Amino acid sequence: MHKTTFSDHLILLFGVFIMVGPIFVAFMTSTHDAIDVHMKGLQVAWGDDFVDTYKEVLTKKGGFTGDVTGARMVMNSFILGIGFAVGKIVLSMLAAYGLVYFRSRFSTLFFWMIFTTLLLPLEVRILPSYDVMTKLGLVNTYTGLIVPLLASATGTFFFRQFFKSVPDELLEAARIDGAGPFKFFIDILVPLSKTMIAAIFIIMFVYGWNQYLWPMIMTNEESFYTLVRGIKQILLVWVGSQIPEYNQAFALAVLAMLPPVLIVVIFQSWFIKGLTESDK
Amino acid sequence: MAAIEISSVSKSYTGDALAVDNVDIEIEDGEFIVLVGPSGCGKSTLLRMVAGLETITEGEVKIGGKVVNKKDPAERDIAMVFQNYALYPHMTVYNNLAYGLKNRGTPKAEIAARVNEAARMLELEPYLERKPRALSGGQRQRVAMGRAIVRKPAAFLFDEPLSNLDAKLRVSMRGEIKHLQKRLGTTSIYVTHDQLEAMTLADRLVVLNGGKIEQIGTPLDVYHKPASTFVANFIGSPAMNLVEGKLTGGQLMIGDNSMQFSSAPPADGPVTVGIRPEDLQPTTGTGIKARLDYVEELGATRLAHCMTDGERLTAALSPEIPLADELTFAVLPEKVHFYDHATGKRLSNA
Ligand SMILES: Nc1ncnc2c1ncn2[C@@H]1O[C@H](COP(=O)(O)OP(=O)(O)OP(=O)(O)O)[C@@H](O)[C@H]1O
Numbered sequence: 001m002h003k004t005t006f007s008d009h010l011i012l013l014f015g016v017f018i019m020v021g022p023i024f025v026a027f028m029t030s031t032h033d034a035i036d037v038h039m040k041g042l043q044v045a046w047g048d049d050f051v052d053t054y055k056e057v058l059t060k061k062g063g064f065t066g067d068v069t070g071a072r073m074v075m076n077s078f079i080l081g082i083g084f085a086v087g088k089i090v091l092s093m094l095a096a097y098g099l100v101y102f103r104s105r106f107s108t109l110f111f112w113m114i115f116t117t118l119l120l121p122l123e124v125r126i127l128p129s130y131d132v133m134t135k136l137g138l139v140n141t142y143t144g145l146i147v148p149l150l151a152s153a154t155g156t157f158f159f160r161q162f163f164k165s166v167p168d169e170l171l172e173a174a175r176i177d178g179a180g181p182f183k184f185f186i187d188i189l190v191p192l193s194k195t196m197i198a199a200i201f202i203i204m205f206v207y208g209w210n211q212y213l214w215p216m217i218m219t220n221e222e223s224f225y226t227l228v229r230g231i232k233q234i235l236l237v238w239v240g241s242q243i244p245e246y247n248q249a250f251a252l253a254v255l256a257m258l259p260p261v262l263i264v265v266i267f268q269s270w271f272i273k274g275l276t277e278s279d280k
Numbered sequence: 281m282a283a284i285e286i287s288s289v290s291k292s293y294t295g296d297a298l299a300v301d302n303v304d305i306e307i308e309d310g311e312f313i314v315l316v317g318p319s320g321c322g323k324s325t326l327l328r329m330v331a332g333l334e335t336i337t338e339g340e341v342k343i344g345g346k347v348v349n350k351k352d353p354a355e356r357d358i359a360m361v362f363q364n365y366a367l368y369p370h371m372t373v374y375n376n377l378a379y380g381l382k383n384r385g386t387p388k389a390e391i392a393a394r395v396n397e398a399a400r401m402l403e404l405e406p407y408l409e410r411k412p413r414a415l416s417g418g419q420r421q422r423v424a425m426g427r428a429i430v431r432k433p434a435a436f437l438f439d440e441p442l443s444n445l446d447a448k449l450r451v452s453m454r455g456e457i458k459h460l461q462k463r464l465g466t467t468s469i470y471v472t473h474d475q476l477e478a479m480t481l482a483d484r485l486v487v488l489n490g491g492k493i494e495q496i497g498t499p500l501d502v503y504h505k506p507a508s509t510f511v512a513n514f515i516g517s518p519a520m521n522l523v524e525g526k527l528t529g530g531q532l533m534i535g536d537n538s539m540q541f542s543s544a545p546p547a548d549g550p551v552t553v554g555i556r557p558e559d560l561q562p563t564t565g566t567g568i569k570a571r572l573d574y575v576e577e578l579g580a581t582r583l584a585h586c587m588t589d590g591e592r593l594t595a596a597l598s599p600e601i602p603l604a605d606e607l608t609f610a611v612l613p614e615k616v617h618f619y620d621h622a623t624g625k626r627l628s629n630a
């Protein structure tokens with residue numbers, strides 16, 4: 001085995017520095033006040049405006065109409081991220097369950113049809129999707145924000161591969177034990193998919209949290225703003241000779257980064273546990 | 281507990297060859313039936329049709345007098361033990377045993393009573409709170425058995441339940457299964473390709489070949505009167521010697537060796553002659569002359585592989601008997617089996 005030397009550590013530390021450095025600078029800058037930042041540029045030392053900045057970011061009514069606070073944006077982001085991840089998991093699990101266990105003659109065809117939607121990401125179908133949502137009157141609703149993004153070929157694909165690897169005898173044993181399709185799904189497949197669900201939840205939550213284009217098109221009421229959109233908003237509202245609130249923008253960026261990081265950290269331990277004690 | 285009747289049952293998977301071909305078996309209440317045959321002969325398919333996991337192409341399966349062709353596995357009142365155990369990996373042993381009862385709406389207290397009783401019977405009590413992955417192969421096997429027992433079904437169906445265990449454990453589990461089945465008196469169908477397992481477990485054996493029944497009978501029946509060269513070759517280890525011979529009015533010629541029969545089958549011409557290795561005993565008198573090829577020592581016996589006129593003969597001898605390059609074997613006339621040269625069917629020499 002390779003023996004780790006001092007220079008190995010040096011390389012790793014350098015990598016950590018490159019990755020964490022900007023985040024550190026962003027956080028430190030957010031603890032200063034706007035004038036400081038404007039005059040002296042980015043900061044690497046702790047300022048004394050931490051409480052003020054974050055309190056203001058979370059509670060100050062912002063925007064043109066003044067009916068959105070940072071806290072509201074955090075909530076919107078969570079609704080989008082969680083709704084997105086949970087919806088995608090539920091839909092793709094059900095789709096994969098149908099494809100794998102209810103073998104109809106066309107299931108392969110259906111699978112490939114679902115798969116080809118990978119070639120049609122949101123950006124390609126954004127106009128028709130928006131059109132449909134307007135006609136359904138779902139502009140400026142959470143439903144309109146989340147539902148059109150839920151169909152997931154990737155999720156369906158992963159769950160399909162996983163279900164296929166579950167031994168047939170398990171289904172047969174369950175059938176003999178009197179479990180119907182619904183019971184088998186809930187009692188056997190879902191618990192077995194735990195680690196799969198955790199993995200997909202991480203990916204989809206982060207993906208949903210970071211959505212920018214779709215929320216921008218679907219919602220124009222400021223009360224629906226997400227954090228990712230809000231950052232830009234703060235920089236837009238400065239008018240005239242007012243100093244841009246860079247510290248607040250950095251604070252929002254840090255806030256926007258925090259939940260995805262936490263989700264990854266929390267679920268990762270499950271994830272590793274699931275990988276090491278194989279459950280199948 | 282119930283009798284099982286399999287009448288003219290056939291199965292074709294894709295419309296071409298029949299995996300199971302017109303099979304009739306009547307199984308009495310409480311009987312232990314073993315389906316045995318080489319790989320791919322349709323044993324599992326037949327068992328799975330009884331279980332309801334495979335549709336029946338033709339024919340009828342009755343359990344306890346009722347036709348079950350169209351019934352779901354859960355409605356057939358059977359329990360199945362799979363080769364790979366098929367335990368629910370995320371449930372504790374207790375829940376594995378209880379799952380089938382829960383689904384049937386059995387009251388909690390009764391579930392607990394039945395699970396504990398089964399656990400006691402199978403010595404699983406210390407493991408009830410463990411997950412299957414924390415059990416040894418033999419313990420998992422027991423849990424699979426327990427899952428069948430707690431349900432108190434009309435019949436147990438076993439599909440090669442012991443083939444994932446090592447040789448020693450297989451022998452002891454074999455004994456346990458037999459013991460348990462006798463104690464519970466539950467009708468059982470057991471699939472194996474191991475003829476020794478089949479012989480030791482069965483009340484009656486069903487030998488299958490290419491989807492067809494070759495013979496049904498008690499282990500001793502099948503051993504002493506194999507109905508065809510296939511059965512003769514399949515049942516018994518080392519396998520029965522099958523050599524070409526010629527019958528002319530009570531006189532059998534095997535190469536240059538001749539034997540006289542007072543009650544030979546009424547057939548003239550070429551026949552296939554079967555002799556069990558242990559029925560060949562060296563003699564100083566007349567008999568079948570053979571040249572010793574090589575010897576295998578098994579401890580209690582010794583297998584002498586010989587050649588006689590281009591035919592291979594194996595004799596199971598006691599190790600005390602001195603060996604020579606040239607041996608002469610005597611056979612009792614009633615230990616010689618005659619088979620039709622063309623069809624391989626047994627010719628009666630009653
Ligand atoms: N799902 C299936 N589709 C098509 N053919 C099948 C299917 N299952 C089994 N067969 C065929 O049916 C025949 C009997 O198979 P079966 O599994 O019953 O054999 P078996 O006697 O249990 O063999 P083994 O001892 O190897 O388990 C085989 O020729 C097999 O290829």
Ligand SMILES: [Mg+2]
Pocket residue numbers: 323324325
């Ligand atoms: Mg089989």
